[in-house]
Amino acid sequence: MASVLGRYGRKWSLGCVSYHKNHLPRFSTVTHSAVPSEPIQQQQAGRSMNLYSAINQALHIALESDSRSYVFGEDVGFGGVFRCTTGLAERFGKHRVFNTPLCEQGIVGFAIGLAAMDNRAVAEIQFADYIFPAFDQIVNEAAKFRYRSGGQFNCGGLTIRAPYGAVGHGGHYHSQSPEAFFCHVPGIKVVIPRSPSQAKGLLLSSIRDQNPVVFFEPKWLYRLSVEEVPEHDYMLPLSEAEVIREGSDITLVGWGAQLSIMEQACIDAEKEGISCELIDLKTLIPWDKETVEASVSKTGRLLVSHEAPITGGFGAEISASIVERCFLRLEAPVSRVCGLDTPFPLVFEPFYMPNKNKVSRKYWFPKICVTTWCSSASWQLVFG
Amino acid sequence: SLNSLSPQSAIQQQRTTPGKKKRTLNNYLFNSTPDLNSLWLTFSVPEHPFLIQFFWANMAFRVITMKSGAMMATARYLTRRNMTHGGSCCGNHHHHHPPFERKKQQSCSRSLSGFWRFNSTKASAVDVYSSDEDVTNTNHHQGLDFPGGHVSYTHSLNFISKSSTQNRVPCYRVLDDNGVVIRSSSGDLESQLQQQPLISQQTALKIYREMVRLQVMDTIFYEAQRQGRLSFYLTSTGEEAISVASAAALSSDDVVMPQYREPGVLLWRGFSLREFADQCFGNKDDYGKGRQMPIHYGSNKLNYFTVSSPLAFEEACMIQLLLCLNSYLQGDFHAGLNFAAVTESPVVFVCRNNGWAISTNVSEQFRSDGIVVKGQAYGIDSIRVDGNDAIAVYNSIRAARQMAVNQGKPVLVEFLTYRVGHHSTSDDSTKYRPMDEIEHWKVTRNPVSRFRKWVEGNGWWNDDEESELRSATRKQLLQAIQAAERTEKPSLEEMFSDVYDETPSNLREQHEQLREIIKRHPKDYPSDIPV
Numbered sequence: 001m002a003s004v005l006g007r008y009g010r011k012w013s014l015g016c017v018s019y020h021k022n023h024l025p026r027f028s029t030v031t032h033s034a035v036p037s038e039p040i041q042q043q044q045a046g047r048s049m050n051l052y053s054a055i056n057q058a059l060h061i062a063l064e065s066d067s068r069s070y071v072f073g074e075d076v077g078f079g080g081v082f083r084c085t086t087g088l089a090e091r092f093g094k095h096r097v098f099n100t101p102l103c104e105q106g107i108v109g110f111a112i113g114l115a116a117m118d119n120r121a122v123a124e125i126q127f128a129d130y131i132f133p134a135f136d137q138i139v140n141e142a143a144k145f146r147y148r149s150g151g152q153f154n155c156g157g158l159t160i161r162a163p164y165g166a167v168g169h170g171g172h173y174h175s176q177s178p179e180a181f182f183c184h185v186p187g188i189k190v191v192i193p194r195s196p197s198q199a200k201g202l203l204l205s206s207i208r209d210q211n212p213v214v215f216f217e218p219k220w221l222y223r224l225s226v227e228e229v230p231e232h233d234y235m236l237p238l239s240e241a242e243v244i245r246e247g248s249d250i251t252l253v254g255w256g257a258q259l260s261i262m263e264q265a266c267i268d269a270e271k272e273g274i275s276c277e278l279i280d281l282k283t284l285i286p287w288d289k290e291t292v293e294a295s296v297s298k299t300g301r302l303l304v305s306h307e308a309p310i311t312g313g314f315g316a317e318i319s320a321s322i323v324e325r326c327f328l329r330l331e332a333p334v335s336r337v338c339g340l341d342t343p344f345p346l347v348f349e350p351f352y353m354p355n356k357n358k359v360s361r362k363y364w365f366p367k368i369c370v371t372t373w374c375s376s377a378s379w380q381l382v383f384g
Numbered sequence: 385s386l387n388s389l390s391p392q393s394a395i396q397q398q399r400t401t402p403g404k405k406k407r408t409l410n411n412y413l414f415n416s417t418p419d420l421n422s423l424w425l426t427f428s429v430p431e432h433p434f435l436i437q438f439f440w441a442n443m444a445f446r447v448i449t450m451k452s453g454a455m456m457a458t459a460r461y462l463t464r465r466n467m468t469h470g471g472s473c474c475g476n477h478h479h480h481h482p483p484f485e486r487k488k489q490q491s492c493s494r495s496l497s498g499f500w501r502f503n504s505t506k507a508s509a510v511d512v513y514s515s516d517e518d519v520t521n522t523n524h525h526q527g528l529d530f531p532g533g534h535v536s537y538t539h540s541l542n543f544i545s546k547s548s549t550q551n552r553v554p555c556y557r558v559l560d561d562n563g564v565v566i567r568s569s570s571g572d573l574e575s576q577l578q579q580q581p582l583i584s585q586q587t588a589l590k591i592y593r594e595m596v597r598l599q600v601m602d603t604i605f606y607e608a609q610r611q612g613r614l615s616f617y618l619t620s621t622g623e624e625a626i627s628v629a630s631a632a633a634l635s636s637d638d639v640v641m642p643q644y645r646e647p648g649v650l651l652w653r654g655f656s657l658r659e660f661a662d663q664c665f666g667n668k669d670d671y672g673k674g675r676q677m678p679i680h681y682g683s684n685k686l687n688y689f690t691v692s693s694p695l696a697f698e699e700a701c702m703i704q705l706l707l708c709l710n711s712y713l714q715g716d717f718h719a720g721l722n723f724a725a726v727t728e729s730p731v732v733f734v735c736r737n738n739g740w741a742i743s744t745n746v747s748e749q750f751r752s753d754g755i756v757v758k759g760q761a762y763g764i765d766s767i768r769v770d771g772n773d774a775i776a777v778y779n780s781i782r783a784a785r786q787m788a789v790n791q792g793k794p795v796l797v798e799f800l801t802y803r804v805g806h807h808s809t810s811d812d813s814t815k816y817r818p819m820d821e822i823e824h825w826k827v828t829r830n831p832v833s834r835f836r837k838w839v840e841g842n843g844w845w846n847d848d849e850e851s852e853l854r855s856a857t858r859k860q861l862l863q864a865i866q867a868a869e870r871t872e873k874p875s876l877e878e879m880f881s882d883v884y885d886e887t888p889s890n891l892r893e894q895h896e897q898l899r900e901i902i903k904r905h906p907k908d909y910p911s912d913i914p915v
Contacts, residue, residue: 100726144692149672156885
């Protein structure tokens with residue numbers, strides 16, 4: 001049952017996500033850096049499309065709006081292995097959209113150089129699992145480019161896109177979520193969208209942001225996540241978390257594909273009378289502490305969930321920061337529901353993944369600490 | 385004719401044209417009569433294959449003409465050593481030389497041990513091909529189309545090998561060790577022109593002056609570090625010609641991405657001694673805002689990217705990349721060259737092969753003939769130049785730049801030189817190399833004095849000007865150091881700025897927290913940094 005839900009839970013819950021799109025997204029009260037943006041005009045005409053089409057559209061817009069922008073990577077010329085770059089080479093020419101040699105270190109190094117010369121470089125890493133040869137370039141060059149030069153130089157035009165996360169059959173090298181490695185690097189931004197409309201806006205913001213951005217795209221959602229996406233050029237603010245579901249009993253924080261799992265768990269919790277507040281972090285560094293803090297101050301409980309292994313995952317940072325800020329307000333320990341501390345397995349994926357069963361299990365436990373409420377159902381779940 | 389009898393000529397590629405009988409090993413072994421012993425024995429003797437044929441013939445062995453493809457392949461594999469299939473390439477990568485012509489020059493190798501199993505087989509002369517002419521033409525046309533292009537094939541299982549006797553790529557130089565222009569021995573105009581210094585008096589004098597100033601700067605800053613006034617320093621001693629003369633050959637618009645031993649470029653472009661000192665002292669006038677160690681200069685107005693210590697580099701358009709030997713082994717070097725070649729970027733890759741990566745000698749770094757041969761591997765034109773000859777440096781970079789810009793392609797220039805100084809002030813190179821070696825390069829092969837001889841030989845310089853320049857530079861440097869030392873450091877805020885284009889909330893928070901701690905314990909923190 002869990003495996004069925006694990007595999008198809010996303011699909012179902014995505015329908016729920018699209019329903020939430022009928023109301024305007026909430027923005028936190030934190031003022032963000034001066035990135036020009038406009039909220040999604042829900043009233044404006046949108047077209048139903050999936051994640052890879054939304055990203056494709058964002059890239060079309062980015063290339064059209066700036067003649068000094070370039071998209072490159074392995075196999076992007078023919079449209080990309082995930083079809084995210086379809087039509088770009090035909091429309092903008094091979095001098096702007098081109099294949100690179102099979103060398104991530106070179107792709108990112110080349111991109112940094114392009115960005116350092118005031119171009120916008122959108123480099124694609126074919127799978128986030130392969131980003132590690134470029135790690136030195138990202139950490140030691142891109143992240144420090146502006147700082148080490150005293151602001152004389154920068155590679156702000158750099159955006160690195162990579163599909164990340166479980167896909168159902170990816171195994172070790174097509175399923176990793178390496179965001180935590182990059183969250184430890186001052187100087188870059190890490191952005192992860194949850195849905196097509198979010199992806200388009202966030203990608204355009206990332207490309208136009210004046211800092212190097214690593215943009216992870218949940219590959220499972222490339223085809224699976226479908227929603228109405230406005231066709232015009234719009235940007236969503238970076239470093240602003242979004243409360244996508246309001247609640248009062250517990251705060252759930254996540255990003256990317258995991259949100260659909262968490263949304264599913266929230267709906268199940270609703271049936272048990274637990275009101276969950278779900279927050280999409282969107283930008284992992286610099287992350288919007290204020291929104292999460294405000295939410296946890298309201299609910300008193302926090303649960304963070306991500307696919308990446310639990311030890312040293314970004315959930316640890318969120319947990320530690322919130323405990324520091326909201327200690328007196330917390331009514332239960334901060335929970336983390338994450339991937340296991342193993343390499344991402346193939347046949348064991350349904351067991352590895354932090355699916356909604358694990359999330360449900362975890363958020364009921366903190367409830368026990370509340371003396372004013374308990375139901376037989378929850379006791380049963382805990383001890384049964 | 386003798387040709388058709390020679391064992392070498394017998395080694396032919398298998399023909400696949402219709403009408404010719406296809407020979408296979410089996411076919412050959414059981415149907416033909418030549419005694420293979422003779423074949424191998426004749427192969428084993430270098431130099432005079434024809435004579436040996438006669439010898440063996442007299443000994444009643446039958447000399448065979450083998451034209452079976454499979455047999456030949458085995459023969460080649462087992463006997464031939466110096467099939468300089470690839471080794472003789474040197475730019476001429478034709479694998480379809482008429483085989484018998486090639487084989488005349490090659491020496492066949494030895495090793496009979498594996499072939500005695502064919503002892504009893506008798507093979508008759510097999511004439512697969514009707515004439516030698518046919519063979520030539522056929523070989524030229526035999527090939528296959530693979531992704532990447534047409535390639536002719538061979539039945540010889542030969543590896544391209546780097547022979548120890550193969551000559552190293554020669555090194556271009558204009559001045560000899562005494563600063564005299566070497567007259568080209570060949571009479572042709574082109575090589576004579578290439579030997580000419582292409583610099584005007586004005587440029588030459590400026591190059592010389594900057595080389596001297598670099599020398600003086602290195603000496604004074606090194607001393608300052610030893611006195612404890614600077615935390616670190618790194619000299620360009622012995623390599624002054626490379627950075628200064630290269631910069632002279634570039635235009636000021638050319639963006640340079642340096643490694644860390646190229647302050648000569650900045651000197652050429654007008655970076656003042658005070659600006660150097662500011663960076664070394666990390667004061668508030670330092671363009672790097674005190675964030676990096678000394679010698680990590682950068683200047684956007686002079687198109688010189690800020691130095692970074694890790695030996696990676698980024699590639700961009702229209703820039704000259706200056707690489708030190710150390711970085712050659714990094715993957716980025718290979719990625720960078722390959723990308724430049726594929727994207728046809730007008731980049732000049734400059735490698736200072738100074739023999740040492742801290743204490744690691746070149747012999748422990750690579751087994752290829754330096755870095756210049758790497759160019760060919762990546763499809764990049766490359767040249768090796770005497771890096772201690774300022775004129776050769778100038779000429780070669782000028783030519784390389786022209787190629788890069790006009791033809792839109794990358795170029796690789798390897799400068800051979802020697803790191804006379806220690807790797808840095810944290811190094812004592814006498815621990816891993818002999819003093820006399822250092823002295824030799826310092827005195828006999830000094831690029832500055834060598835160029836000085838040429839400049840003086842032209843009547844453009846003299847001793848008085850030399851001493852005046854050196855003392856003036858020394859004075860300016862001491863003043864610069866004093867002033868830079870006295871200038872206050874950047875404020876604490878500069879630790880938090882430029883991480884991003886705008887300071888995010890987490891850094892503002894950390895700044896606040898830090899200020900509070902400093903307020904409570906001011907004595908534990910440097911007082912020269914305004915909080």
